[in-house]
Amino acid sequence: MTAHALEGGFTEASVQSARAFREILEAMARPGTIRKIAGAQPPAPLSIAAGVALLVLADPTTRLHLAGDADCPVVRDWVAFHTGAPLASAEDADFALGTWSALHPVSRFRIGQPDYPDRSATLIVECDRLAPHGPCLTGPGIETAAWLNLPETAAFRANRALFPLGFDTLFTAGDRIAGLPRSTRVEAI
Amino acid sequence: MTDQAYNFAYLDEQTKRMIRRAILKGIAVPGYQVPFASREMPMPYGWGTGGVQVTAACLVPGDRLKVIDQGADDTTNAVSIRRFFQRTAGVGVTEATAEATVIQTRHRIPETPLAEGQILVYQVPIPEPLRFLEPRETETRKMHELEEYGLMHVKLYEDIARHGQIATSYAYPVKVEGRYVMDPSPIPRFDNPKLSGNPAIQLFGAGREQRIYALPPWTEAVSLDFEDHPFHATKAPHDCDLCGAKHSYLDEVITDDTGGRMFVCSDTDFCAGRRAKGHVGRLGEAA
Numbered sequence: 001m002t003a004h005a006l007e008g009g010f011t012e013a014s015v016q017s018a019r020a021f022r023e024i025l026e027a028m029a030r031p032g033t034i035r036k037i038a039g040a041q042p043p044a045p046l047s048i049a050a051g052v053a054l055l056v057l058a059d060p061t062t063r064l065h066l067a068g069d070a071d072c073p074v075v076r077d078w079v080a081f082h083t084g085a086p087l088a089s090a091e092d093a094d095f096a097l098g099t100w101s102a103l104h105p106v107s108r109f110r111i112g113q114p115d116y117p118d119r120s121a122t123l124i125v126e127c128d129r130l131a132p133h134g135p136c137l138t139g140p141g142i143e144t145a146a147w148l149n150l151p152e153t154a155a156f157r158a159n160r161a162l163f164p165l166g167f168d169t170l171f172t173a174g175d176r177i178a179g180l181p182r183s184t185r186v187e188a189i
Numbered sequence: 190m191t192d193q194a195y196n197f198a199y200l201d202e203q204t205k206r207m208i209r210r211a212i213l214k215g216i217a218v219p220g221y222q223v224p225f226a227s228r229e230m231p232m233p234y235g236w237g238t239g240g241v242q243v244t245a246a247c248l249v250p251g252d253r254l255k256v257i258d259q260g261a262d263d264t265t266n267a268v269s270i271r272r273f274f275q276r277t278a279g280v281g282v283t284e285a286t287a288e289a290t291v292i293q294t295r296h297r298i299p300e301t302p303l304a305e306g307q308i309l310v311y312q313v314p315i316p317e318p319l320r321f322l323e324p325r326e327t328e329t330r331k332m333h334e335l336e337e338y339g340l341m342h343v344k345l346y347e348d349i350a351r352h353g354q355i356a357t358s359y360a361y362p363v364k365v366e367g368r369y370v371m372d373p374s375p376i377p378r379f380d381n382p383k384l385s386g387n388p389a390i391q392l393f394g395a396g397r398e399q400r401i402y403a404l405p406p407w408t409e410a411v412s413l414d415f416e417d418h419p420f421h422a423t424k425a426p427h428d429c430d431l432c433g434a435k436h437s438y439l440d441e442v443i444t445d446d447t448g449g450r451m452f453v454c455s456d457t458d459f460c461a462g463r464r465a466k467g468h469v470g471r472l473g474e475a476a
């Protein structure tokens with residue numbers, strides 16, 4: 001275990017995780033909105049937002065897949081110390097964390113079962129930046145339309161076609177987070 | 190200040206994480222009932238332990254919590270839940286719908302329209318809308334999977350055959366985004382139109398039945414009906430006797446033992462707000 005692994009967690013877990021969850025809830029409930037979350041200092045290459053999301057949602061009962069550069073000893077140690085989430089293959093993961101290219105092909109991830117669509121993966125996709133323009137989003141949580149700089153549209157259109165099955169996605173960049181549940185319809189513009 | 194004998198908002202962190210994951214999956218699949226491992230709460234099941242757990246998982250310091258029981262802020266149930274979160278989460282409380290950031294409700298949707306940034310948490314006794322047709326959980330789960338909602342329509346149509354109209358007046362089922370049939374909890378069907386296209390986040394918690402489900406903002410929730418018998422939101426054909434409101438949901442109150450009665454808004458904050466603005470009903474007194 002590296003010394004850094006012990007640092008960078010919440011200093012006041014119950015209040016910090018409550019505040020961060022509320023932002024994540026708003027992000028997932030209003031696809032395309034970009035929210036700010038704080039409270040953790042995870043090791044590189046993780047963003048603050050990705051680290052906070054893990055602290056809020058992952059624990060020993062959830063399997064975590066680290067993809068690409070995120071799958072390194074310092075991140076593994078940090079995740080193990082602060083969340084206790086067991087690492088897993090992409091196919092078995094409840095949460096998967098990495099850049100979009102590292103997570104590919106995303107058809108590997110769990111989409112739930114017809115009688116239990118909730119048993120599906122949530123992807124935490126590390127991005128360089130989040131911006132409210134790009135592909136057009138419509139569906140639950142969106143009054144008319146929203147826009148978000150998604151890394152691509154085809155994979156999310158394919159995922160929407162599986163509804164009510166499908167994975168759900170959180171996009172993270174620095175201390176910003178946005179959500180894209182499986183229910184969102186995505187169109188390139 | 191919060192009571193230091195408890196974790197923030199009473200529940201331990203692992204329980205809140207589990208509930209929060211269930212809420213997010215509920216948001217992702219609107220109207221679908223997500224199972225969760227309900228915890229014992231220091232209050233009886235009839236007091237909305239499902240709603241209380243959802244509220245506990247959502248609250249942040251700085252929230253202003255409103256709790257209503259059939260529209261009223263001052264019942265024992267509402268007062269107890271409000272005090273519970275004042276003590277365990279140190280949140281502010283309010284009776285004004287417009288000032289609340291989180292509203293926990295038993296059996297009503299406030300008359301005052303909700304807004305973005307607000308969360309409405311429903312206490313749900315029986316989350317499964319198909320339960321009265323089919324007692325087996327494995328079967329109802331299958332019916333939702335296959336969108337086998339024909340029996341539900343048959344039941345509603347039997348109402349029409351028997352009563353000339355759909356008699357179901359509470360917990361009137363809705364279809365969410367054309368997919369899942371959902372029980373909106375025992376709200377009067379008068380409230381059903383407010384479920385749909387609502388700018389607030391609506392979360393539903395059933396403690397004994399261990400289910401959480403959700404309507405994200407702006408989600409479509411259509412009350413089941415028939416072309417020849419379209420859905421109508423109904424209320425008593427009166428105005429509020431205290432504030433004169435014509436379009437609010439009314440409770441009938443017996444005023445004496447000689448059969449005297451009056452109709453008053455079920456939403457006490459709404460009624461008081463109207464009276465404060467000078468509206469006076471048949472039996473009201475000018476403020």
Ligand SMILES: [Zn+2]
Pocket residue numbers: 429430431432433434437453454459460461463
């Ligand atoms: Zn009134």
